[in-house]
Amino acid sequence: MSRPPLPELPDNVVDQAIGWLVRIESDGANPQLLEACQRWRQAHALHEVAWQALQKSDATFQGLAALPGSVARDTLQRLQGGRHSRRQALKLLGVGLLASGVTGWSMRDSTLVPWGADYATEVGERRQFVLDDGTRLQLNTASAVDVQFTAQRRLIVLRRGEIFIDTGKDAATAGGRRSFWVSTRHAQLQAIGTAFAVRDEASGTRLRVEDGVVAIQGKGQPVMVAAGEQYLIDANGSQRVETSPLNASAWARGQLVAKRMQLRELTAELARYRHGWLRCDPAIAHLEVSGVFQLDDIDQALSALSDSLPVRVERFTPLWTRIVAR
Incomplete structure (x- = not known):
């Protein structure tokens, strides 16, 4: 039938x-x-x-x-x-x-902004906000947060995506400087006069501290993360990331900085900043890339790859792009 x-x-x-x-x-x-x-x-x-x-x-x-x-x-x-x-x-x-x-x-x-988020960005958008306490909050592409300030503490809830925070002095509070926290699906982070980046990933929360100290709170003693250090936090605890091919906070300056990064991983990162489908042919996925790419012009970043690697970029429609061997 x-x-x-x-x-x-x-x-x-x-x-x-x-x-x-x-x-x-x-x-x-x-x-x-x-x-x-x-x-x-x-x-x-x-x-x-x-x-x-x-x-x-x-x-x-x-x-x-x-x-x-x-x-x-x-x-x-x-x-x-x-x-x-x-x-x-x-x-x-x-x-x-x-x-x-x-x-x-x-x-x-193409990206759903979580309903009711206090601050949010769409794909390819990066925004900066100054909060009431003087904190500078930056949101990366496709990100969303809630801001919950009370008389006792300041809390940023990362609902999705990636943020960079430079904590404010909170000078106007009569009771003195309130504690500053960031909450994600995987972690509770307490900032101690600091600047740091937090990224929500499927496998966990990635933290990189640029200045000051951030305490990863959990069972047992907190893990103190100093400037220049990076950690991945998941259900099993927190692990220090000794080396990473991606600079975790360069996006806050409008850049993607890669060091010996596999083309497969770089393609996935660039895809976060544009709509549609961006894929890398498995045959060239292992190629290593080092460089600085401007996030405001992803098409130029893709063109730069074809100038430095034995690859070419095939653009069929605005919906679909792939990187293949030349």
Whole structure:
């Protein structure tokens, strides 16, 4: 018995489903994101139909990485064409989704800002704020925090992403300087007159201290982290990171500083600052890169890679870029 055809899906529903799919791809470990996606799917029957169809069509992008360049380019050009051309292109990749809207989807919507966050940034955006106590708070790409100041303490809750903090003197408080804390999924950090970077990762919380001291609080005695030191904190405790190919706080100056970093890892870092798909061919993933890349111009950073390594950058659409051997 043949399967009944899928209903004709409205373009706006397909656009939303594509947006959710890319968000999950880029940050699938975020429980708030998964819950929000589930709520969207349950809000209307057509949402679930579109979602299930896209689960099968995820190969539209994943499969392109394994295709010859000419075939991938032709497919993506069809995706950019009219409704009939997009259907043909999707079928070319073995996809039965009768829908459009891949290029019509607004890339500004590709990252979900956590609902109710006090401060947040979107993909590719970095922002700086000065809090009431004089603290300078910087948010990296796709980040969100809550600020909870009371008479006894100052607390920053990192909900997602990465921050840099230069703690303020808190001079206006009548009762004296309040303690300063940062809370993440994995760690409770107490700052002691300091400047430091904190990054929320799937595997744990990464801390780098630039000035002063930060205490990692947990079971037993706190771990005191001094300037120049970096730690990774997870469910098993805290471990000092002796060497790292990535400067953990250079982003606060608008730079990505790499030292003998594998191209695979560098590509993943650059992908955090741009919309769409950025992938590295596994055949060149092991190449090592050292350099300083400006975060305000990721396309220029990609071009610099082709100037210094035996690679080339293939840009098929604003949605999809890959780095391959030259």
